Amino acid sequence: SVLDTTDVVYIARQETTSIMRINITVGTRFPAYATSMGRVLLAGLSDAELEAYFAQADLTEVTDYTMTDPSWLRSEISKIRAQGFAVITEELEVGLASVAVPIRNRAGKTVAAMNTSIAVTQHTPEDLTELLPALQAAADEVSNAL
Template structure:
């Protein structure tokens, strides 16, 4: 089956100025020619797909092979994993919120609920990303908002993964106020809950921060195994909310939430 050209021909751009490096553009065209439909190609295949002559395509392929971006058995050419470094350079230039934001956008769109990310600051959680789907809390939430970690799903996820000494230091002298009738205020009960959260890999908090608010959070692991942040989805328990009970909410939300956390973990790993 003959390949049809699907690679953008940057070298044909009539708007290219005097600083335009045609050879670089052609080399990128060769790299982009490889995809899921064309993972392995002959010289002729690459030439047809890029619109380059066989001689030019050959020079670029052999140069890419010398640089380690392409491998060949003498007839067929394939990209190597080194090409991923080109993408890693982009990822490494982005901060944690910039990596998380698009993941939360997708998560919130799929679940039709608000989603957030936070980190610990002392005994509080600080929001570093927020996608607002609808009004749930009477108090507005935005990037920079702070809440007591002990009463929030993200806070408990972050506390649960701290070293024991660090956890004790953050909770020492901290009053566990009853923000609602459901709030855990007993230190021993909170520590038992944190142990459970760490073991199960997520946390569900049902109306402990505010009546009518239920949230589920999961950790985002950094490459060194520590927890870099927490992600959550917030849902309303009020009559105009989802209408799901606690178990139904967990079953509905948790798979998507864990997948989102894994997506951010992979992006963080790619920055190394």
Template sequence: MDEAAGTAADGPVDGAAPRGDYFVQSLERGLAVIKAFSAAEPELTLSEIARRTGMTRAAARRFLLTFVDLGYVAVTDRRFRLRPTVLELGFTYLTTLSLPQLAMPYLVALSEELHETASVAVLDGPDVVYVARSGSRRVMVTGITIGTRLPAYASSHGRVLLAGLTDEQLDAYLDQVRLVARTARTVTDPAVLRELVAETRERGWSLVDQELEEGVTAIAVPVHGPAGEVLGAMNVGTHSARHTPEQLHALALDPLRAAVGQLERDLLLTGVRTGQQLR
């Protein structure tokens, strides 16, 4: 048997359990060689790689020299290091990611931390569209699911997204939208709404208390893309009987900002742009 395909002496990488007949052990071993490198130790000798992967020196050498020929690994003075070309292996996956996919782990963590509902929405015409959502064990009777459309002017998501528009775009929005009262608290005066949007733009967050639905209070922050554009908004919603607006602000704003900061780093790495978020 070819050593690179695995031998009895080498055994499964890292003591992995036996695989099915379909399993290509040589692929597993090749990936183990790549994963042997790290930021702390970007250069390794043949012996170090063989030890980390559990391979013989001969098997590790064959993989390394194959990666050298393919342009994924460079070697200088018997020390091996990854080349930037190795990024090609993950680039296709990264380019298929979208805002909802990237956001979900952070929404789940946020919901579990705060025991409230967390969601991401984007602006589509006069409405916000929910594209990702993680609910808490507490029930909020809102009927909101992925794809739900709600008026931007009355929601925390919407105020943040409107704040991301240019002045000209906001003027066009206010000229066209009908500000219909959803509750007794809904802002329906265009001048007041403009002031609230300007305030949101300045402070970087919006809290809307029972304007969209009685008993529902939510706070949102913008999600920026790699070029600084506002791709969407992330919010945390609660029932007003559980938290006052002041309590929700104190509870959720910092965790929201932390979650969005992590999401924006992912967006920077993947290059998700406006137009991809609804995938």
């Protein structure tokens, strides 16, 4: 996905054959603050760009678990900048957890994000960390191709 004002927009999608399938197609938009890819993309912004984002964003709950407090989100984005990935649990869709990593251009600027998701009924959010190395390797491949 890429960041478009306050939303993430899917520019590519690979479906799996798992039991839990979410209807997301190229062009689908979600509020950036409520998605793992969005938070990775927000972490790639400069401080001034991030403040402009918060000035525009309508931070409303998507689910009962959506974090909407600007101070908490700023802290989480700072953590994501340091660790290089984002994890969310049930903030966009109840029953869904996801992990995202940045895709960077040659200059090292985050230009897109890639994620993978799991059903929390079958896995724990900690299982996402087991998927992180493969996800990072895939994002590195795309980054190197840019």
